[in-house]
Amino acid sequence: MATDLQRFMSGLKRRNPGEKEFHQAVEEVAADLIPFIKAHPKYDELQILERLTEPDRIISFRVCWQDDQGNVRTNRGFRVQHNNAIGPYKGGLRFHKSVNRSILKFLAFEQTFKNSLTGLPMGGAKGGSDFNPKDKSEHEIMRFCQAFMTELYRHIGPYTDVPAGDIGVGAREVSYLFGQYKRISNQFTGTITGKGLAFGGSLIRAEATGYGAVYLLDDMLQAQGQGLEGKSAVISGSGNVATHAAEKLIDLGARVLTLSDSSGFVYDKAGMTQEKIDWIKDLKERRRGRIKEYADEFGAEYHEGARPWGVTADLALPCATQNELNEGEAKTLVANGCIGVSEGANMPSTLDAIHVFQNAGILYAPSKAANAGGVAVSGLEMTQNSMRLSWSKDELLERLRKIMAGIHEQCALHGRVEGGRVDYVKGANVAGFIKVADAMAAYGVI
Numbered sequence: 001m002a003t004d005l006q007r008f009m010s011g012l013k014r015r016n017p018g019e020k021e022f023h024q025a026v027e028e029v030a031a032d033l034i035p036f037i038k039a040h041p042k043y044d045e046l047q048i049l050e051r052l053t054e055p056d057r058i059i060s061f062r063v064c065w066q067d068d069q070g071n072v073r074t075n076r077g078f079r080v081q082h083n084n085a086i087g088p089y090k091g092g093l094r095f096h097k098s099v100n101r102s103i104l105k106f107l108a109f110e111q112t113f114k115n116s117l118t119g120l121p122m123g124g125a126k127g128g129s130d131f132n133p134k135d136k137s138e139h140e141i142m143r144f145c146q147a148f149m150t151e152l153y154r155h156i157g158p159y160t161d162v163p164a165g166d167i168g169v170g171a172r173e174v175s176y177l178f179g180q181y182k183r184i185s186n187q188f189t190g191t192i193t194g195k196g197l198a199f200g201g202s203l204i205r206a207e208a209t210g211y212g213a214v215y216l217l218d219d220m221l222q223a224q225g226q227g228l229e230g231k232s233a234v235i236s237g238s239g240n241v242a243t244h245a246a247e248k249l250i251d252l253g254a255r256v257l258t259l260s261d262s263s264g265f266v267y268d269k270a271g272m273t274q275e276k277i278d279w280i281k282d283l284k285e286r287r288r289g290r291i292k293e294y295a296d297e298f299g300a301e302y303h304e305g306a307r308p309w310g311v312t313a314d315l316a317l318p319c320a321t322q323n324e325l326n327e328g329e330a331k332t333l334v335a336n337g338c339i340g341v342s343e344g345a346n347m348p349s350t351l352d353a354i355h356v357f358q359n360a361g362i363l364y365a366p367s368k369a370a371n372a373g374g375v376a377v378s379g380l381e382m383t384q385n386s387m388r389l390s391w392s393k394d395e396l397l398e399r400l401r402k403i404m405a406g407i408h409e410q411c412a413l414h415g416r417v418e419g420g421r422v423d424y425v426k427g428a429n430v431a432g433f434i435k436v437a438d439a440m441a442a443y444g445v446i
Helices: 002-015 020-039 041-045 048-052 101-118 138-155 171-185 205-223 240-251 274-285 292-298 327-335 351-360 372-387 393-414 424-443
Strands: 057-066 072-083 089-095 123-129 161-164 232-236 255-261 264-267 301-304 315-318 340-342 363-365
Touching: 002 020, 020 041, 020 048, 020 101, 020 351, 020 424, 041 048, 041 424, 048 424, 057 101, 057 138, 072 089, 072 101, 072 138, 072 161, 089 101, 089 171, 089 372, 101 123, 101 372, 101 393, 101 424, 123 138, 123 161, 138 171, 161 372, 205 240, 205 315, 205 340, 205 363, 205 372, 205 393, 232 240, 240 255, 240 274, 240 315, 255 274, 264 292, 274 292, 292 301, 327 351, 351 363, 363 424, 372 393, 393 424
Parallel strands: 089 123, 089 161, 232 255, 232 315, 315 340, 340 363
Antiparallel strands: 057 072, 072 123, 255 264, 264 301
């Protein structure tokens, strides 16, 4: 099987040179899928994995806009429409200086499996731009979003492709993007999710990714006769996913010790409270401040330029960005007694770090399963838009909890290995693959 994987990856790298993030995402999945496909020859005969690692299309376009000084600025925009076998393309838009084809292809590839796991009819896509909204004025962000949508609108629609937010694209940016789409198309449709409640958005969308990562971690612990009550947790990030993961952990009785941003992390030995989390939300969403201010306000430790994985804790939730947790840090977590990891960010652990977790036999929920709560509620927003209604917060929380429980059941079903242990990486990869692969096989060779 190792030879088969090497042969497959050699061909993929030859066809996609220099795209290291995409290579990493595919290798992690292919390692589990190649043995599964060998045991189910119909997928091999139809070359499903080869087809699934080639996006349906990649759209690249120029985005021109003017800054506040009247200077003409140029950025590059993308939309990777990866696979729509089980539903319209669905996936976020990312505005960050690091955005390139490789990153968006890995995100769209992962999104295809993630959306499949939710059980909702959504295909996989991702998009964005190398535009960096940091330090830009409100008017500059508005002008950029309008210029970006002026090109993107022709490639999306409620039955074609439904974008949402991601890093650098929050409620403000989604509002500008949707406003421009509505202006150009002369239609009010659910073409973008993550909208404001005043114009078709859904309750608990902001909470969904962080809550979902905690729900799945709780299910994993419950399957071993444990729970979150009394457990300590380290979290990276301080944005939407991280703060809501912290909020739900506290709600379920765990003690949150850390949050971080690109400048460093804070370590609150006393444990964070809901009031402290609310303070951080205001810091990041309204004041646009740095996490160091939390240490100054509450007397916590601040570790500049560092990540929180050296802090001893029972649980770890990487909720910042890709490849933020490496092999050495994974070994430190395991040595310090960490028993569970749930990924709130997309592919935050390197392949070597994943292998450390798997070899140690600790509970490890990969991002395609753990952070599926966000796109699940986006899918529920699409349903509400189509039905012209709005569900209550309690109804949506119940639906989210059921979706995450269903993901756990699928992972447990397909991830059982020798000794009765569940390999959640294998389970997520195989379960996400089967639904998409069966749909692709049913369509014939297209």
